[in-house]
Amino acid sequence: MKEFITACPRNCYSTCSLVVQVDKGKVVGINPLPLNRATPFGGCLKGLSYVERANSPDRIIYPLKKVNGSFKRISWNEALETIAEKLIHFRDVYGQKSVLFYAASGMAGLLNDFSGKFWRYVYGGATTVYGNLCWPAGLEATRLTLGENKHNVPWDLENAKLIVLWGKNPAESNVHEMIPLNNALDKGAELLVIDPRRTQSTQRATLLLQPYPSTDAPIALAVANIIIQNGWIDSDFIKQHVHGFDQFAEHVKPFTAQWASNISGVPVNLIEKLAWYIGNVKPMTLIPGYGMQRYTNGGQTVRAILALSVITGNIGKPGACWHYANLQSYVFDDVLEPLCYYPPDKPDGIMRRSISTARLGEDMLATKNPELKMIWVERGNPLTQNPNTGKVLEAFRKLDFRVVVEQFMTDTALEAEIILPAKNMFEQSDIVGSYWNPYIQLKQKVVEPAGEVKPETEIYWWLAQKLGFNEADLSNILLPPGDEHVDRYLDSKLREFNLSLEELRKGPILAPGLQEIAFSDYRFPTPSGKIELYSEQVQTLWGENPLPTYKPAVELFHNQTPYPLFLMSPNTKNRIHSQFNNLKVISMISGAPVLQINPADAIQRGIGDGDLVEIFNSRGSFRVKAQLTYEVRVGCVVIPNGWWRTQGAPVNVLSEGRETDMGHGSAFHNNRVEVKLVKRKP
Ligand SMILES: Nc1nc2c(c(=O)[nH]1)N[C@H]1C(S)=C(S)[C@@H](COP(=O)(O)OP(=O)(O)OC[C@H]3O[C@@H](n4cnc5c(=O)[nH]c(N)nc54)[C@H](O)[C@@H]3O)O[C@H]1N2
Ligand SMILES: Nc1nc2c(c(=O)[nH]1)N[C@H]1C(S)=C(S)[C@@H](COP(=O)(O)OP(=O)(O)OC[C@H]3O[C@@H](n4cnc5c(=O)[nH]c(N)nc54)[C@H](O)[C@@H]3O)O[C@H]1N2
Ligand SMILES: [Mo]
Numbered sequence: 001m002k003e004f005i006t007a008c009p010r011n012c013y014s015t016c017s018l019v020v021q022v023d024k025g026k027v028v029g030i031n032p033l034p035l036n037r038a039t040p041f042g043g044c045l046k047g048l049s050y051v052e053r054a055n056s057p058d059r060i061i062y063p064l065k066k067v068n069g070s071f072k073r074i075s076w077n078e079a080l081e082t083i084a085e086k087l088i089h090f091r092d093v094y095g096q097k098s099v100l101f102y103a104a105s106g107m108a109g110l111l112n113d114f115s116g117k118f119w120r121y122v123y124g125g126a127t128t129v130y131g132n133l134c135w136p137a138g139l140e141a142t143r144l145t146l147g148e149n150k151h152n153v154p155w156d157l158e159n160a161k162l163i164v165l166w167g168k169n170p171a172e173s174n175v176h177e178m179i180p181l182n183n184a185l186d187k188g189a190e191l192l193v194i195d196p197r198r199t200q201s202t203q204r205a206t207l208l209l210q211p212y213p214s215t216d217a218p219i220a221l222a223v224a225n226i227i228i229q230n231g232w233i234d235s236d237f238i239k240q241h242v243h244g245f246d247q248f249a250e251h252v253k254p255f256t257a258q259w260a261s262n263i264s265g266v267p268v269n270l271i272e273k274l275a276w277y278i279g280n281v282k283p284m285t286l287i288p289g290y291g292m293q294r295y296t297n298g299g300q301t302v303r304a305i306l307a308l309s310v311i312t313g314n315i316g317k318p319g320a321c322w323h324y325a326n327l328q329s330y331v332f333d334d335v336l337e338p339l340c341y342y343p344p345d346k347p348d349g350i351m352r353r354s355i356s357t358a359r360l361g362e363d364m365l366a367t368k369n370p371e372l373k374m375i376w377v378e379r380g381n382p383l384t385q386n387p388n389t390g391k392v393l394e395a396f397r398k399l400d401f402r403v404v405v406e407q408f409m410t411d412t413a414l415e416a417e418i419i420l421p422a423k424n425m426f427e428q429s430d431i432v433g434s435y436w437n438p439y440i441q442l443k444q445k446v447v448e449p450a451g452e453v454k455p456e457t458e459i460y461w462w463l464a465q466k467l468g469f470n471e472a473d474l475s476n477i478l479l480p481p482g483d484e485h486v487d488r489y490l491d492s493k494l495r496e497f498n499l500s501l502e503e504l505r506k507g508p509i510l511a512p513g514l515q516e517i518a519f520s521d522y523r524f525p526t527p528s529g530k531i532e533l534y535s536e537q538v539q540t541l542w543g544e545n546p547l548p549t550y551k552p553a554v555e556l557f558h559n560q561t562p563y564p565l566f567l568m569s570p571n572t573k574n575r576i577h578s579q580f581n582n583l584k585v586i587s588m589i590s591g592a593p594v595l596q597i598n599p600a601d602a603i604q605r606g607i608g609d610g611d612l613v614e615i616f617n618s619r620g621s622f623r624v625k626a627q628l629t630y631e632v633r634v635g636c637v638v639i640p641n642g643w644w645r646t647q648g649a650p651v652n653v654l655s656e657g658r659e660t661d662m663g664h665g666s667a668f669h670n671n672r673v674e675v676k677l678v679k680r681k682p
């Protein structure tokens with residue numbers, strides 16, 4: 001048996017370092033690597049389930065072609081020739097832009113960049129998407145305010161005396177954060193949580209505020225007002241480092257706790273307590289989550305909350321930070337690819353046309369001159385994860401040809417004409433960063449690809465040859481097949497930072513130039529060089545008020561609607577979005593999907609625990625069992641995102657494709673629904 005050091009490449013804060021055990025060419029064990037100070041205890045349950053995931057009989061390991069509605073195995077030659085023929089046909093008849101290249105967050109790594117290179121330089125352009133499903137409203141809000149997205153190293157949390165989890169649920173979405181968090185609490189820190197749900201992260205909280213979804217900005221503005229009125233601000237910090245404080249102070253004067261309470265449903269007393277803690281207990285680490293910004297007012301909400309860290313001087317010190325996203329380990333531009341977007345007004349020169357990720361279905365259908373004819377999907381599951389599944393499905397089915405590169409038979413793969421088998425994390429080396437832990441890590445190749453699996457870099461190499469390119473032309477653009485080319489490429493990237501692949505094989509390396517205490521140099525790369533509570537750019541780039549304000553979220557508060565309940569679809573412990581739940585070890589624990597509803601709302605509808613209910617709105621519906629729980633705020637219902645349609649709770653059939661106010665994010669949570677009883681539990 002051999003052991004290799006590697007890192008989990010999933011889209012997750014933790015990005016754990018792992019030790020993989022390999023025996024006779026198979027992954028047989030996953031162990032922790034204590035060398036990584038952020039993830040010393042290694043993988044979560046999902047991480048441990050890689051043993052099953054790598055060896056699962058359900059994996060797609062050969063190219064497949066849909067024939068009369070079912071998939072049959074074909075050769076690589078047939079698959080690539082069929083695809084090349086289509087690509088040439090669509091290019092000749094409609095132009096390259098009739099092909100949509102769609103990639104999402106299924107696998108992190110530097111080599112993903114080669115996919116973009118194929119579509120740009122080999123095929124000569126394509127339509128692509130801008131924006132992203134995840135975190136951009138908060139990234140942009142933070143960038144516009146602080147100039148950069150970074151935070152203190154994870155273990156610095158132990159130095160905090162006050163920890164505020166504002167719409168983040170690390171007990172599920174970032175389990176390793178619970179280690180320094182609990183250590184801080186053991187040393188006497190206080191934990192405050194603001195979340196419409198009473199999550200597992202609230203167990204040791206001093207205070208829990210349960211606002212209606214999307215009403216955090218009123219709370220933050222009222223808290224700022226109270227802090228300023230009581231003189232709990234850090235005047236020296238403000239004088240030296242803050243731009244626009246006077247305007248901000250004037251701006252928040254009308255925002256009383258009573259006003260915030262009326263909107264959010266949080267009692268005045270709790271809002272005042274929150275203000276007291278934030279104004280008086282230092283140092284404070286404020287941890288905003290990503291769920292809280294997936295609303296049409298998400299960017300401004302994040303700016304309003306961030307103002308609380310700013311006026312109390314809780315930035316740039318041990319134990320004090322704004323803990324949104326730490327991009328310090330993304331030192332290679334290419335790793336930043338998932339962050340890049342090419343909105344229509346900022347074309348990158350070759351792709352020339354892009355459509356909104358948030359409105360994928362609507363935009364695909366509306367695209368003209370040329371219309372879309374083909375889609376290529378890799379590292380994503382848009383038929384489960386993007387808003388408004390009905391529209392995405394309609395748009396998919398209107399195309400002439402669909403290619404999906406996948407490991408498993410997802411909702412999206414089921415729609416393909418051709419499925420190409422995707423590599424897993426053990427079958428090709430790559431370098432990964434993390435948006436929480438501060439290391440650069442090597443995700444090592446530890447086994448040969450299963451069956452006929454080829455990594456994307458090779459798929460594109462062979463496809464390019466079918467398009468008439470020869471090896472000499474290609475070697476300047478793409479990566480030739482063979483581990484030695486991958487290693488050489490990764491090593492050359494590392495050399496730019498005086499690092500080497502050899503070093504990285506031994507374990508994670510702290511990102512070059514890492515600031516353990518972010519902004520400890522008090523340099524804020526904004527236009528004014530200071531923290532911008534007042535940001536001109538908020539207006540010029542996004543047409544929003546330069547000061548943080550509250551706008552009621554579309555659909556949730558704007559319309560008269562027959563759908564009274566707020567639908568929440570957060571992330572859940574034992575999946576990364578739509579991944580993992582198909583594995584036996586995971587499904588054994590997560591069971592069947594349920595709709596969580598507060599007993600007060602259930603009783604009104606004659607619904608009991610375990611009854612079969614239908615959840616619906618104007619966009620779609622499905623049936624699922626109800627689970628009555630006080631963990632959910634009255635007026636809200638909860639189904640975590642990520643269940644495949646074939647697993648029973650495809651929550652995005654209910655969501656609308658809308659962009660957030662900043663950053664071209666996806667406002668997943670602006671949805672109202674109704675629930676009705678279908679059948680009593682037997
Ligand atoms: N186990 C697991 N871990 C993951 C992931 C996963 O799928 N599974 N996904 C990864 C990815 S890609 C992401 S983006 C992160 C996201 O992880 P988090 O940042 O924790 O985000 P969410 O789980 O979407 O939402 C966090 C909390 O916000 C609450 N919330 C929702 N709306 C509001 C609101 O309006 N106000 C307030 N105050 N709270 C609100 C939800 O109830 C939820 O408990 O997790 C990463 N880690
Ligand atoms: N309703 C609702 N919807 C949401 C959210 C929400 O809060 N509510 N959250 C959103 C968020 S935060 C995110 S980040 C998105 C995530 O959206 P996606 O990135 O689309 O989500 P995943 O479910 O991780 O799907 C990734 C797919 O990539 C495949 N894959 C893994 N590795 C590879 C590889 O190496 N090559 C290829 N070709 N494929 C691979 C996996 O098998 C999986 O099917 O979902 C969003 N959707
Ligand atoms: Mo995400």
